[in-house]
Amino acid sequence: MSKSIPPIVPMSSPDLTDAERQAVLAVLQTPNLSMGPQITAFEAAFSAYTGFRHAIGVNSGTAGLHLCVRAAGIGFGDLALTTPFSFVASTNALLFEQAVPVFVDVDPLTGNMDPQLTAQAARDLHEGGSAAQRWLPRKGAQPGAALKAVLGVDVFGQPADWDALHAIANPYNLSLIEDSCEALGAEYKGRKAGTLAEMAVFAFYPNKQITTGEGGLILTNDDQADGLMRALRNQGRAPGDTWLSHTHLGYNYRLDELSAALGVVQMSRLEELLLKREQVAEWYRLRLSRIAGVTAPCIDKNTTRTSWFVYVIRVDRGVNREALAQRLADRGVPVRPYFLPIHLQPYMVERFGYQPGDFPVTEDLGKRGLALPFSGVMTEEQVDLVCRTLEEVL
Ligand SMILES: *Cc1c(COP(=O)(O)O)cnc(C)c1O
Numbered sequence: 001m002s003k004s005i006p007p008i009v010p011m012s013s014p015d016l017t018d019a020e021r022q023a024v025l026a027v028l029q030t031p032n033l034s035m036g037p038q039i040t041a042f043e044a045a046f047s048a049y050t051g052f053r054h055a056i057g058v059n060s061g062t063a064g065l066h067l068c069v070r071a072a073g074i075g076f077g078d079l080a081l082t083t084p085f086s087f088v089a090s091t092n093a094l095l096f097e098q099a100v101p102v103f104v105d106v107d108p109l110t111g112n113m114d115p116q117l118t119a120q121a122a123r124d125l126h127e128g129g130s131a132a133q134r135w136l137p138r139k140g141a142q143p144g145a146a147l148k149a150v151l152g153v154d155v156f157g158q159p160a161d162w163d164a165l166h167a168i169a170n171p172y173n174l175s176l177i178e179d180s181c182e183a184l185g186a187e188y189k190g191r192k193a194g195t196l197a198e199m200a201v202f203a204f205y206p207n208k209q210i211t212t213g214e215g216g217l218i219l220t221n222d223d224q225a226d227g228l229m230r231a232l233r234n235q236g237r238a239p240g241d242t243w244l245s246h247t248h249l250g251y252n253y254r255l256d257e258l259s260a261a262l263g264v265v266q267m268s269r270l271e272e273l274l275l276k277r278e279q280v281a282e283w284y285r286l287r288l289s290r291i292a293g294v295t296a297p298c299i300d301k302n303t304t305r306t307s308w309f310v311y312v313i314r315v316d317r318g319v320n321r322e323a324l325a326q327r328l329a330d331r332g333v334p335v336r337p338y339f340l341p342i343h344l345q346p347y348m349v350e351r352f353g354y355q356p357g358d359f360p361v362t363e364d365l366g367k368r369g370l371a372l373p374f375s376g377v378m379t380e381e382q383v384d385l386v387c388r389t390l391e392e393v394l
Contacts, residue, residue, distance in 0.1 A: 009333035009382045012310075013209035015273055023261040023309075024135045030257075035234070038260035043217070045267040046202075050195050052219040054226035057260060058233050061203025061216035062180040063253035065093035065151075066231050068199040068218060071225040072175035074099045074151050077142040081121055081174075083113045084343040085362040090153050091342045099148070100141045103343055105292045109298040111155045114125040115164035122147065122168050137352030150177040151292040152388055154183035154193050156289055158300055162196035164240040177201075181216070184209045185274045185307035193307065194219050204259075207375075209273060210266035212259035256278075276376035277308040283380050285370065287387035293319050293394045294370075300358075310339045311374035314365070319394070321370055327393040333386050338371040339382055 027038060039057045044054035058064045059265075074080055076098040080089060084103040092103045102125065104117040104224055124131035125147040150169050152160040162178070169176050181203035182184075183193035194200040199222070204215035208373045220226055228248070231238045236250025253265075266273070284377075288296040313320045325335050341362045343354040356363065372386055 003247055005332045007334045007373075008375045009373040009378070010375070011334040011336065011371075011373050011376050013377050014211045015099060015269075015276065015376045016211075017265075017269075019269075020262050020265045021337065022260050023114050023265045023369070025258045027261045031256055034254050034256050035254055036257050038257040038264060039255050041188045042212075042255070042260040042263045042267065043263060045266075046217055046219065048110070049267070049270070050192055050219055052195060053221045054219065054230050056218040056220075056221070056226065056233065057263075058216045058218060059251045059253035059259075060214055060253075061095065061179075061201055061249065062089040063202070063206070063233070064176070064201035064216035064218045065089055065179060065181075066251075067253065068177045068201060069093045069097050069099065070147075070232055071199065071222075071228050074148050074175070074176060077145045078148040078150050079125060079136075079141070079145050081113075081118055081125075081147070082151040084340060084341045084359050085339055085361075086124075086153040086179070086367060087181070087339065087388060088342055088345060089181070090151060090283045091348075100137070100357075101342075102135050102137075102141075102147070103359055103362075104135075106155075107300075107367070108361050109301075110158050110160075110300045111365055112158065112160040112300075113165070115153055115161045115168070116167075117149065118165065119168045123173070124148075126172055130183040130351065138355075140352040141276050147164075147172065147174060149177060151177045151179060152197065153179040153181075153244060154186060154196075156297065157186035157309040158184050158303045159183060159186055159193045159196060161300075161302060165197075181208070182309040183307050185270060185303035185305065186303065190301055192275060192306050198222060199225060204263060206264075207310070209262065209277065209309060210263065210270060212255070212263040212266070214304050215255050215257075215259045215263060232348075273376050274307060277374075278289060279377045280374065280383060281306070281308045281311060283383040284374075284387070287383065288313060291391050291394065292316075293339065294390070308374070310371045312339060312371045314368045315370055317368070321368060325370060325394060328389060331389050331393065332391050335367070336371040339366055339370040341366045 236248035
C-alpha cells in the first residue's frame with residue numbers, strides 16, 4: 001500500500017461551540033456526574049421534539065437497541081426481520097439475546113429494507129416449513145422458531161418505509177423497532193424519524209447529527225417498556241430497589257452528566273446543525289452532477305426531509321472503487337467504503353453460514369458505496385477541493 005499524505009479534510013467533524021464547552025465545565029462544578037439534572041433535561045428535549053412520552057438516555061446507540069430487544073421480549077432462538085445493509089449494531093443487538101436476525105435485501109435506491117421482500121418473508125415464516133426455510137440462514141436457526149419482530153434501520157438519514165412495515169407487522173403481532181441512529185431530524189411523509197415504530201433509538205457518536213461524545217437515546221410511548229428499560233440501563237434496579245438490590249439482570253448503560261450536558265446544548269442547536277449539513281450536501285450534489293463515473297445519493301419520495309449523516313456516493317459498475325479510494329487517500333482526501341454487508345462479516349459467516357450472493361442488492365451497494373468527507377462544519381472550498389480531486393483521479 002502506498003503511503004497517504006495526512007488528510008487535507010477530516011472524514012467527519014463534530015460541530016461544537018463555547019456553549020457546549022461551558023455546559024460541560026458547569027457539570028464539573030457540581031458533585032453530580034452521573035444521572036442528574038442534565039440527563040433529565042436531555043430526555044425532556046427529546047420528548048418535546050418528538051411528542052413521545054418517554055425518552056431514555058443511554059450510553060450508546062448500541063445499548064439503546066439492546067434494551068429495545070429486551071423490552072420487546074425477543075430472546076433465545078426468536079426470529080427478527082432486519083437488514084444486512086446497516087452498521088453492525090442493529091444486528092448485534094439481536095445476537096446479544098441469542099435471537100436470529102433474518103435478513104431481507106434492500107431497495108437499490110435508498111438502501112432501506114425492501115417492503116415487498118419483507119412482506120413475503122413475514123408470510124413465509126408464518127407459514128413455516130419449506131416456505132420459511134428459504135429465508136433462514138444455512139445454519140444457526142432453530143426449526144420452528146417464531147418470528148417476533150421487525151427491526152428496521154433508517155439508513156444514511158432516510159427513513160425506511162414504515163407504513164409498509166407496520167402493515168406487515170400488524171397481522172402477525174410483531175414488535176417494531178426503529179434504528180434511527182443515522183436519522184435524527186429526518187422526516188417520512190411529514191413525520192419525524194424516531195416516531196415511526198413502537199420503540200426507536202438515536203445515537204450520538206461524534207460523526208452523528210448531534211453528539212454527546214458517546215451516547216444514545218430510546219423513544220417509546222409504552223409505559224411498561226419505559227419502566228423496564230430504565231431499570232435495565234441502571235443495573236436492573238426497579239423503582240423501590242435500593243442501590244444494592246436488583247430486580248432484573250441489568251447493565252450499566254447509564255449516560256453520564258457531562259455527555260448529557262453536551263447533548264442538551266447540541267439538541268438546542270439541532271435545526272442549525274441540520275441546515276448546515278443540508279447546505280454541505282447541496283454543495284456536493286451540484287458538483288457531483290457534473291462528474292462522470294459516480295452518482296450522488298437518491299432521495300425517496302417518502303423522505304420529506306433528509307437528515308444528512310454521511311455522504312455516500314456510488315461509483316459506476318466499471319470503476320475500481322479500491323483504486324479510486326487509494327488515489328484519493330494519496331492526495332489527502334479520506335474516503336470509506338460504506339457499508340460492508342453485515343452478513344459477510346467474519347463472525348456472521350462463521351455463525352450462520354452466509355455466502356457472497358445471498359443478498360445481491362446489499363452486496364452491490366456495499367461494493368459501490370464510497371463515503372466522502374462530510375460534516376456540518378465543512379466549507380464550500382473544502383467540498384470543491386474534494387470534488388476536484390475526485391474528478392482528477394477518476
Ligand atoms: C451509529 C449507529 C448505531 C449506534 O452506534 P453507537 O456507536 O453504539 O452509538 C446503531 N445503528 C446504526 C445504523 C448506526 O449508524
